[in-house]
Amino acid sequence: MSTKGLDHWGDILVVVIYFCLILGIGIWSLCRPNRGNVNQYFLAGRSMPWFAVGASIFSSNIGSEHFVGLAGAGASSGIVLVFYEWFVIFEILACAWVFLPVYISAGVFTLPEYLHRRHGRGRIRVYLSSLALVLYILSKLVVSIFSGSMFIQMALASIIALLLITGVFTVLGGLRAVMYTDTFQTAVMMIGAVIVTGYGFEEVGGFSNLQAKYMNAIPSVRNENTSCGLPKADAFHLFLDPVNSDYPWPAILVMSTLGASWYWCCDQMIVQRSLAAKNLSHAKGGSIMTGYIKLLPMFLLVFPGMISRVLYPDDVACTEPSVCEKVCDNSAGCSNIAYPKLVLELLPYGLRGLLMVVMFSAVMSSLTSIFNSSSTIFTMDIWRRIRREATQRELLLVGRVFVVFMCGVSVLWVPIIKSSAGGQLFTYMTAVEGYIAAPLGVVFLLSIFWTKTTEPAAFFGLIIANIIGGIRLVLEFVYPTPSCGEMDQRPTILKMNYLYFGVMLLFITACIIVGVSMFTSRRSLDELEGVTWWTRYSQEKPGEISLDNQSEADFETKENGPRQGMQKEDGEVEDKTVCQKILTFLFGHTDVHQIEEFLVQKRRQFLHQGRKSKILLNVNAIVLMLVIAFLTGFFH
Template identity: 50%
Template sequence: MDNGTVRIPKPSNMDATIVTLDTSTMATPEMSSAGPTIPASEHVHHMTVSDISVLVLYFIFVLLVGLWSMWRTKRDTVEGYFLAGKDMVWWPVGASLFASNVGSGHFMGLAGSGAASGIAVGAYELNGMFIVLLLAWVFLPIYIASRVTTMPEYLHARFGGCRLRLYIATMYLFIYIFTKISVDMYAGAVFIQQALRWSLYPSVCVLLAVTVVYTVGGGLAAVIYTDALQTVIMFCGALVLMTISFVEVGGYKGLLEKYPNSTPTIRDTNTSCGLPRSDAFHIFRDARTADFPWPGVLIGMTIPSVWYWCSDQVIVQRSLSARNLLHAKGGSLFASVMKVLPLFMMVMTGMISRVLYPDEVACADSAECERICGNPVGCTDIAYPKLVMELLPSGLRGLMLAVMLAALMSSLTSVFNSASTLFTMDMWSAWRPHATQWELMIVGRTFVIFLVAVSVLWMPIVQEAQGGQLFVYIQAVSSYLQPPIASVFILACFWSRTNESGAFWGLMVGLVAGVARMIIDLVFPEPNCGMPDFAPPGLRLHYLYFSIVAGMLAAVTTILVSLATTSPSKEELGGLLWSTRYKPLTRKLNHHDQPPDGLGDVDNKNGVKMLELTVDDNSHTSGHVECRACSAGS
């Protein structure tokens, strides 16, 4: 120790008590700032002219691809703008599914969690590679047969009324604005600050500006084509960094040998804080004491995963844009194969970062972590940018920054477009059921601008958030709020007895339980390592176990209320269930729809022909359902 700093083989003349870093006198190249509240520190490796050139070329290329997609696609109809004209082939659909899922929060969060606890967090990715196949083979045929544009619209078509549709639309928008957008912008801002030393707001505003240009102008087609481009960039850049990282650590064998010894210099020897987990290379861990208990991984993780991959508007909208069911299945297969990569490209790469830079990435002393990255909880979230700035040569650093920007922009464009679709088709149309196509197009574009404004206003909250806990917090919130929605969608698609009352009260009971658990977490937050836990016994139920409880509670409530109330008539369920997906639709279409040409002439047993005809039929424009009860004020 010298003046309270870590003894590492690099000179340092900065006292540990200094809060505002003086970069003019600091000579510690390893000390970097990941937190938005601390100025970025000096690095040995600076962004060079070649790095900046790669970034500029990236922005130009993305804009050109967006403009090209705007030119070649039909964007003057609701279907053309929100569903890309239903003309997408399998590979851009699959690339967009992957890019929409893997945002900058994945790069930062998965690498950080890998550095902190090992490979178990990769179970989220392995789980998703199977659940995404359920979308194309099980759920999507039902959505296609029901001829809907949004998931709230499906619930309205299935149950009638308006409260379910408006509740789901509002809940989805809330989740998008305050979790997905904020997390990705925070992670992207941390990376940009590490690399370019920009302040928070200019960097975020530039990214949002470029993102909005082709999202507003091009609709879903522009989003999908740019997602495909950015998937290629993400894959190439992450592959390069992964290869260099494994070479640096001595391969997988070297990681196995060195990770258990990646302990920071400064730590309390009386606690386990800062020590690598003994089960770091196990995905299935102890059911009672582990951070990822194996029953929770198998069941609790699957329930919100079903919501995300099979009923989240961002994901389903990409599959609905496919040319036909065959291309939608191909897209899901492509995305499923790609989901294997994050375990190696992000999780294990984060573990390597801890091995190479344990004093910074794995810091265990609050004061030391505050000095290194501005976050007293820990600095594991700097694992990925630390590798980028230290290992990559000039030019490749610019490529990896482009990779992070690609991940950030892919996620943001996906959320912006899908949230715009939800607001336009489920909320605005409920208020103005006879709105013209032109009005819906203007409203959809304007709402994207509104989302940008709300996102920027939300940035102070993100700026003050504890980055080390952000990724785990988002997973916990998902386990609190998403399982009831997943349960209702499963019952709606596969049990004909489910009715509107059962679905509504199932969602309400699940919401109350989830919000109550969130309040408990706020009142009794998870203590830092080495600190006492003041939560009453029994309240610290793991969030993956709570996911099981919330999903079952909503399902049981839905079933009991449905059995106690009026059963839907079979005549109302044509094309809305798995068992009735080949039957003609019986719900009333409004003036935006036209009857499905030839649908009634197809043999109901010929499922493939029926589904392909439904997807390829461009005579209708939206599958939008008029919500007369809402427009009447009820």
């Protein structure tokens, strides 16, 4: 492929400055006190402000796979997949307004822990934890590395060094370091994406010209007897034919709302950011910020992908396998190179380096989120069941070692991904989440809102749904989708649109849970105290005496122990060796005691909202939903 790389000193300088800034933020986060206990390391001490929460949620979601996959979808199919950017905003708001109060009321660190407390048995916690780790390693991790390496290899040949830097930040700084670097990297991604969009629209002559030119962006080499290579007539519409289109509107509407609830409301990687907020108001403010930013991928990713097809139709829109093989080493098609091609061909020196920095930011934000969340789940849900009396020091050591393990797995994935059929691997791995993870949303919804939901119903409903989804997934891998113009000779079950299959899977899961719950014994309301929407703890009551009315400094001192030196029984401070001082700087003062419970008084304090802040947040949420309604009507 003849795409230019980063061979100019201006581009390289931009990359170097970026890494210096990232290192500066990382070192600053290491200088923050109180990193030596589980609450600080895995939940940032529940002290993060709303802007860090919002930026971290967004950057955890918008990874390199969006710059590759979403722009590629725009090039090949049009704007329809923006459903998964706009309509998920309802789920983002639901997480902060509905789900988070229940999670906080239950006093949990992880989402598998919530199901354990809700249902009273540990097997669903172990299964969900194991499932989450498998999904993180085989799906999210692979997709991030594949899409990131495909972009970066065009310019720098390897992302292994990036993986190592990412691992160092996560190991040393915990969630606080991850969220502050995410905040910086969200700003970098937004600035870079706006620049690309501006250059792209200037090149094609504005939005009206894009509409006209896109419909004529046809590759010069194609089979004239088929529709292969032709732009879709409904490329600029959201609600497509419910029967014959690839994305029927009834199915994609359900899957981008109810079907996406598992990711935005029940996935550790996303919800952990809200759990780390100072209080419920900051969590809601972060969700609103994420929602407003999620309106932008349509204009910053989808449209640039379509612009890339207009400017480079022979490469981005190729359909002949031999041509595609020469362009991107993938005979199935090259729409995934739309964004990288646009950046490295259209932008001048210096700005290409900036956009490479954007990709670094996208890869790093995704990987740090995956590493930290995986470490949290393994440590708090699996290791604590193996070592029930583990101290905080032991849990922190296990968490950091697991991050190192994840870094090693990531490095090993790089050559495997390079040698595989890239497009097929990307499609396969993204399908994993749709068929395996989507039923989780139904399990959580019924567990939270229906007090009659029982543990056997939730457990076996999830198992059966995963088996059904797994069968479909294996069949899709054995019988891949035929290329354009070929006869579809796959089994009948595979001819059912995958979105409709996803809707059916959600319905089956709900029916199993409701049916089994009717014939199994449920927990009493006393046993459900604090773990459902109807039995959750409310905000702190007026006049209630709370142990948590002490100052935050006093609470942290009590929780974390002395911040300097090692305390003796007689009150004297023991001097540390040089080695101990270095370890304290890197890892913080480590609390050797067992983890403390999130007190009910603290939970109520977290849930407390002032009248003015509540009104302001509710108004912003309503405005955001009205904006979504307007945009949906405009592009219907």
